[in-house]
Amino acid sequence: MKPMNFKLIDTAKIVAAALLFSHAIAQKEITFSGGSAISYGRIAHSSDKSSLDYSKNFLRSISAQFLMSAAFGDNLKINAGLGALERHFLPGGATDATGRSPFVVSPYLVQANFAYSWWDTDQAKLKLTGGYFPYTYNPDVKNLGLYLLRGPVYPGILISGFETKHIAPVANMLGLRVQHVSGIFEQNLVLTSETELYPLFDFSPAYIANVKLGGALKIGAGVNFFHWIPIEKKLTSPDTLAYDGSDTPSGFVGDPNLRTWVYVDTIAKDTTYLSFKGTKVMANASLDPKVFFGSGAMGANDLKLYAEVALIGLDMSDSYKAIYGGYMNRMPVMVGFNLPMFNILDNLSIEAEWYGSKVKDDLSRYQASTSNQMSPLPVVNRANLDLSRDDWKWSLHGSKKLGQVRVAFQVANDHSRPGGKLNFPANEWQSFFISPKDWYAMSKVAFFF
């Protein structure tokens, strides 16, 4: 089908027609893909010992997955795939949990989606994807970045780690995505349903666009209206004091972050109800200088320079500034560079990030708990950690495909976190790495087909 001039009204007609009429489409083929992977590594140093001491803890996981993709005609594709991940909760120090590392096996959806393409060529594309699907707006990122679509707004906690689902070709969002490509310009409209962070199921519309200039330079930008379409407004933007009494004067003592849904300016005698919803904006760019002088013996990814800057939360009212700081406290800046490897490795990427957040890097207040209400306020810095010591992050990632085997490794100081504790799932969501001395190393061997 030849691409036609894109008009919104034409697209609406196409979608309406698709929904109203049905006709069987001949199935062309089913393709199978899948693989298994083992990951192994160690936290070399973790400074935050206010909870468990994770220094020297080993990290290990095993996963297996497969995916069935069925194409119907030239336009429709359906993907269904399942996987299972075996990982373990970290024991902390020898005296923390008597060395126990309970294992847990978790199923996951590799993909569960349909994709309908009205047209699909290198230069032109109009495609609707719905369900559980993978999407990354910046494929250059190996670890640090992609914050437009991962992590909450208030507080602006960042999510990253070793080959997380946001990097891997595994579903990382539930919703709808409309992708439009026209020559050098691409735009995406994404509507996601929240499945991980409280409050669940709120819808977040996002728009991401990029333009490729001369084959060497790609510039992109995006906006995410995070939780702007709430399922239950009083959960997303509470207008009452917290039910556990932590917001009432009689029930509140101490650090303002001990409250739950309000910020009280004790000087101005002003109470502000806080919200989980917010807006993020992002800009990114990548430059491949090989276009100017040829790649020679270098690999396809060598010498690529890429960067991303985001602004997490645009509310600059007095109360929000008091809690989360100004623009500079909400603006992660990341730069990455693919070192030349001449195909010895497929990539060796070094990434550096600066994020001057004034909040503790801890997602605990977003976790389900029988005792505490979730809160957009930061976790209280009870241990009086120097929160400026985690402003800088870095990551060195490498990978190589050898036939049907892929090897990857990473050494980093990033936003990895324990992901809970077996007996108290709402605990242990702080980042392992809070000072320049902290780092970890991970490796992975994967078999795929």
Place this chain on the structure above:
Amino acid sequence: MFMRLKRKSFLVPMLGALCIATAQDSLDIKYKGAAWFQAGRIQHSSDSLLNGGLNNNLNRNWIEAAGAVVSTSTKFGPNWEGSMGIGALQATNARGDVSVANNWYPTWSPFVSEARVTYTSAIGETQKLQFNLGFFPYNYNPEAKDLGLYLLRGYVYPGTPISGFEARGTTAAANIFGGMAGYTLGNFKNDLLVISETEDRPYFDLSVADVLSWQAGPNLQLGAGVNFYRAIPRIKKNTSPGMDCLNAVSGYAQIDPDDNEICYELDTTFVKTGAGVDSAARVDTILGSMSGNKFMARFRWDPKSLFGLEGVWGKQDLVLYGEIGVLGTKDYPKYYSDIKRRMPVMVGFNLPTFGYLDKLGLEVEYYASKNFADYGKATTSYSWVPRVVQQADKARDDWKWSLYFSKVTFGHLRFSGQVANDHLRMFGPPDIGLISYAEALTTPKDWYWIIKSTYFF
């Protein structure tokens, strides 16, 4: 829908490695898969506030889930077929009241969609034998979209029907663990099932059921069935507790702690002690059992060809269907004294859509049970005695209704949805004592809606 695999596009799958890796060339393997996303809301739920208090308030609770399933079926020989499937479902526990939304979290559940072996043998042109063993789907009334199918789902004592939106029993996923022997003779079909209980405690009791269907002409189908529910208990004293049982509720904190009717009923009757003397109360201890007999009769009538109404009508349009059941033939005083109150009656009608929808089914049910619709005592404490909630008006849930639609587009995308007041249950927040087995919709004001998109091959 099964799809034949093309060799050139075939890459070695993880699943089904055993049957594929060996005699691939001699096996006929078909693959199918599906993925879905559904969302909806309980708009009104009257009695959830009675059931566990404010925390279990299900009003305006959002319901959302997504999942995928992949399965294969393999023919190995002219008569034998095996099928297996696995899936994963992302859902959540019920949110409950907004004040306890801190208990709300996503869950991931793997499941087996099918695990069976089937032997089929044709006997002449009009007879067929079929044996199923394992975990397989069975639906004696494919016309039922929501209400009905109570012969094979739900307890007898207490008589708590199970239904919901595309619930187990109405979909292609397995719902029977056990074996089936089916015999077809012309327009008659008889299925004998032995079912091992894997959903409702006490587990692994065996039930024996027989279902008969008769295609009485091109327009009319009749059916009947019996289920000797839990006829062969695994541990008799669990299914039929006697006087020596503990008589204490376990693990269901929503129940009145003074409830002393767990293993048996205490039926207070009044006996005249003599002429001119007031009656004296006498308490009879009534022993009972979770086992019992269920009966079912149903019909399906498609009048289109009878009245020359083919052509513009959709294939499913104007079909009228109904089912009546008996949930327990044995009377027990006090809670199960009237068999008419153990007889759900359901009627459904496929409204005409002229092909714009595949199905638009309106179902109505009348079930005059005067027991609170809650099987929590049964599943937590092996109690055949229903739970009593004095404040609930048990007459207000006698009528149920459901309006269901579905449409397949492009052959592999299916949209469906439902608006209903049915036997939906939401397992409440996981906080201690808040889990609930009670129906969410118990008065005429209660209803919910849900929509779903499914992509399948």
